Amino acid sequence: MNPARRTTPAAATAIVLATAGGLLTAVTTPASAATSCASPVYKRQFFANTTFSGKPKKTDCDSKIDQNWGTKAPASGLPSNHFGVRWTVTRDFGSGGPFSFPAESRDGIRVYLDGVRKVDLWKDVSTTVKKTVNVTIPSGKHTLRIDFVNWTGAANVKFSYTPRTSSTVDKVKPHTPTGTTATYDTATGKAKVTWSKNKEMDLAGYRVYRRLKGSTYPAKPLATTTSTSYTDTPPPTGQTYYYEVRAADKAGNESTGTADQAVTTVDRTAPPVPTGMSTVSEPKGLRVGWSAVQGAVSYRVYRAASADGVYTRVGSTEQVSYVDASAAEGTTYHYRVTALDAAGNESARSVAVSGKRRDLTPPSAVTGVTVTPTEYGFEVHWDANPAADLASYVVRRGELLGDEEEQMCSLYPGYYVSARTTSYAYTTLPDGEESCFIVDAVDDAGNSSFQWTREAQIVTATELDMTPSVATPEGSPVRxxxxxxxxxxxxxxxxxxxxxxxxxxxxxxxxxxxxxxxxxxxxxxxxxxxxxxxxxxxxxxxxxxxxxxxxxxxxxxxxxx
The missing domain is CATH 2.60.40.10 (Immunoglobulins)
Structure with a gap:
């Protein structure tokens, strides 16, 4: 119950209730000033009649309508019977939607929305009467007026308006938040998004979304909050991120998103660590290779004498490999590589890879090659190669291409044979085909005589034809x-x-x-x-x-x- 309080002539003030952070505080205004009540506080007027005619006997502010005066006068200077009280408030209902108007009164009560009567319990009664009316309020600002009269006897009145938040009833989306801004602090790497408070009474909160430029917003929000700001730490990649805010009500309805708010972050993110490390010996030095790193503009190459030794930078490159011309032949080195982006961020070092600059002199060509057709394919023989660092032989068979005037031996991959042998039983289906053969020599450094010189002794031979003369019928169920x-x-x-x-x-x-x-x-x-x-x-x-x-x-x- 909010009874009107008596004010003394000496004070000559009227009580005005104003909202501050959701709490009601009392302030005084000169008696000569018109009473003004900050929405959503009601302006309350007391009349010494039931027709609301003439000048109100008293005007003040009321935070809610819930009074029980009993048989007493509602305020000083008013009768205990045949009086009227009127409450009015104009407020912004945001997107509007379905509302409930519960009313209780003894005696009469009428409720108007923008001048249109929505509740009408206008009778002289001896007991409290109740009624609840469901109303759909359009979006924007609207005025509520509640008229109460007491003809005789006890007087009490209660009224409120509350949104209906059931998802089966409320299908109205909140308004899109306004006043959205986003700022970025380069020192802390934090982005702050702010917006104005929505007017909806059934607002549940706000959903903040973030996307990388060129992508779409995800289905799941970055954060939910009941505040009107959110501070985020976007990835410090030097890229542009966009934020939008959506309002959500208690029925689960979500507004459309605000206009994109962009921030460009400071790039403090180092590129990924290079992978795919490799080394290969070349005529000009030892080449260190790696896979390209996304976002890298250059690479640094570090070298050490052992895998866990001290690594010293030996060079830089914009390519995905580097030739260490200072590497001595026959010496094993260990390398690690880092990637640098355009902002100068350097990645961690790669795993170590080792390599040795080897000799590049291949063995001499294999001689004395003979190929004899057999019932299992071919028997291949050759002379022992004199190379001191010989590691293996490679027996390669090929297919003859071309015509009678000029033919070429197109070689298949070969079979590696121990350096201690000079023969090989080459198994294949002997069906009368002509084939060509070479025998290649490879040293312990991997140098291939044939691959370096592209020269070898080519021997041709025709297979025995062991194919059965009886053809196999078709249509067998057996496999x-x-x-x-x-x-x-x-x-x-x-x-x-x-x-x-x-x-x-x-x-x-x-x-x-x-x-x-x-x-x-x-x-x-x-x-x-x-x-x-x-x-x-x-x-x-x-x-x-x-x-x-x-x-x-x-x-x-x-x-x-």
């Missing part, structure tokens, strides 16, 4: 695989539906026919009697209950000597 094993040849196949067993056949080149080797109900067979140093051809058929066999599936395998 046969033949592999070489320690005990001979291992055959395996996929099971066939409805098959009661399988027949295994081997090619006899002398009889020029596939001869039966075994019958089995399993899906594998080991030919332990298969001779080494030749090529073996096999068939497998599926056998059915009626004694018939499916078409065979074929495969072959070479057994080296």
């Amino acid at each position: 046969l695989t033949a592999t070489s094993g320690e005990a001979g040849v291992e055959l395996s196949w996929s099971p066939v539906a409805d098959a009661t067993g399988y027949q295994v056949y081997g090619w006899n080149p002398h009889a020029k026919a596939y001869e039966k080797l075994a019958a089995t109900t399993g899906s594998s067979y080991g030919d332990t009697g298969a001779a080494r140093g030749t090529t073996h051809f096999y068939w497998v058929t599926a056998q059915y209950a009626d004694g018939t066999e499916s078409a065979p599936d074929a495969d072959w395998v070479v057994l080296a000597p």
Whole structure:
């Protein structure tokens, strides 16, 4: 209850309630001044009649309408019956929306919104009457007027207006916050975003979003706050970030975002550490390489005599490699690299990589190469290479391209052979094709005679044709695989539906026919009697209950000597 208080003539003042941080404080104004109440405080007027006619007997400010005068007069100089009290307030409702107007009165109460009556309980009653009206208030400023009269008897009145915050009722978004600004402190690296307070009564708070220039705002806000400012520490990358603020109400409705507020940060972020470290010896020195680092404009190269030694800078470059021309041949060095960006930020050092500047003299070309066709492919022989630092031989086979007048040997990748041997059993399906061969020599520094000189003794040879003269029919349900094993040849196949067993056949080149080797109900067979140093051809058929066999599936395998 907020009864009017008596003021003395000597004081000659009226009580005015003003808001300060949400609390009500009392201030005095000269009696001659018109009473002014700061919104959302009501202006209250007392009348000595029920028609609100004439000049009010008293005017003051009231923070809420909740009075119970009983049978007493509401203020000095007013009667206890047949009086009226009027409250008015004009306030900004922001985006507006659904509101509830609960009213209680003894005797009469009427509530007006912008002059339109919304509540009407206008009767002389002996008990308190109650009514709640749901109203949709448009956005912006609106005026509420509440008229109360007491005809006879006890007097009490209560009224409030509150937003309806159920998400099923309130579908009105808050207004977009205004007055948004963003500032950036280069000393602290902090960005402060500020905005004006929204007017909505059901405001839950604000959501602050941040995005990098060129990207979109994420679905999740950077922060939520009930304040009208937020301080952020954006990544110190020298890039531009944008902020926007959205208001959210208690029903979960979110406003549109404010205009972008940009800040450009100070670049204090070092580039990533270089990776992909490598070294390679070259004629002019030892080349240190690494993968390109995003944002780097240059690199620094550091060298030490051991992995955990003291590293000294030996050079800088804008490229992704650096040739250390001062590296001595035959000496192992350790390197670490850093990346620098345009702001001069230097990354941490990379992991260490070691390298040795090696000799670049390849062995002499291999001579005395002979290639003999065999039943398992070819037997290759050569003369021992005299290089003292010889590490291995590489036997490479190739395909002859061109016509009879000019042919070229297109080489396949080779097979490395120990430096202690001068022969190699080259296994391949002997089907009568002509091939070319070279034997390359490689030293312990990795120098290849052929790769350095592009010259080698080329020997051509034609394979024996071991292909069975009996063609394999098509349409077999069997899927046969033949592999070489320690005990001979291992055959395996996929099971066939409805098959009661399988027949295994081997090619006899002398009889020029596939001869039966075994019958089995399993899906594998080991030919332990298969001779080494030749090529073996096999068939497998599926056998059915009626004694018939499916078409065979074929495969072959070479057994080296």
